[in-house]
Amino acid sequence: MQALKSPMIRSIWYIIWLILVIISQQMEQLCLNAKGLDSVRVVFFLIIAILTLLFMLQRYQHEQHYFKTVNTSLSQGLTEFFGLVVFILVAIGCFMIIISYLKARGYFPHLVNRTDYLDRGSLAFWFDLLASALLISLEQQFVTIGFFFNYFFRRNSLIGALVAILISGLIFGALNMESWHLINFFIYTAIGLMLATMYLATQNLRICMFMSVFVAIMKVILI
Known part of the structure; x- marks a missing residue:
């Protein structure tokens, strides 16, 4: 028996x-x-967040028995694509630092910090870091990459890969918008495009999750 055989069922699960x-x-x-x-x-x-993450993990592992076509271990993915992983890691870090600097200089007045930790205390900072980096960022990776590629983009074609990267990036950008502004959307869409590209290259969701945690930490600290 095939899991999630009907396109409608796949769409419902994704929603x-x-x-x-x-x-x-x-x-x-x-x-x-x-x-x-x-x-x-x-x-x-x-x-709620922990139960949601555990539910996603359990369901993803179950569905991989039906969907997975390439078995790339974490060590294999890091070894074979070490240059790409390092490049994307540095690119994302530099990109977010530059945006944070321009924002601090007043070039992006529409972008504001989500949390004023000086007023709310260090506890708010550590909670935001924990919630964003270790819970929400992992949930986002299941939605923007894990389930997304399982349900909608399993065929090996250049056009399909490019469309998948674009849509995945757009979803990531929409989920991470802090304010309704084009610059804000562009920042996180660009990061989402890089994460999707890395997933298609390495075929390992865990690498993308580690990278997403890095992005979330930078997001709380800088942007």
Whole structure:
């Protein structure tokens, strides 16, 4: 028996995953208030976010038995594509530092920091770092790469790969927008394009997840 054989079923599952990620992101923001953290909301968020991530992991591992065509281990992916991984890591880091610098200089007045940690305290910073880097960023990778490529782009073709990279980047950009502004959308779409490219090259979701954690940490600290 084939899992998720019907295109409609694949679409429904993908909408469910996408909604769960959006809920996690919105709940994380609700945990932060003017005084710092709302402890009740934090507990509720952690429960929902962790359960969502575990559910995604379990479902992804189950579906890989039906969808996976290339078995690339983490060490193999890092070894064979070490140059690409390092290049994308440095490119993303430099890109985010440059954007942060231009933002600090006032070139992007529409971009504002999500959280003023001087007013809300260090606890808010560490919560935002934990929630963004270790929970939400991993959920996003399942949606923008893991389930996305499993459900919609499994054929080996150049055009299909280019379309998949573009759409994956656009979804990543939309999920990470901090304000409704074109520059904000472009920043994270560009990062999403690089992550999707790396996934298609390495065929290893864990590498993209590690990279996404790096992006989330930079996002909290810099942008």
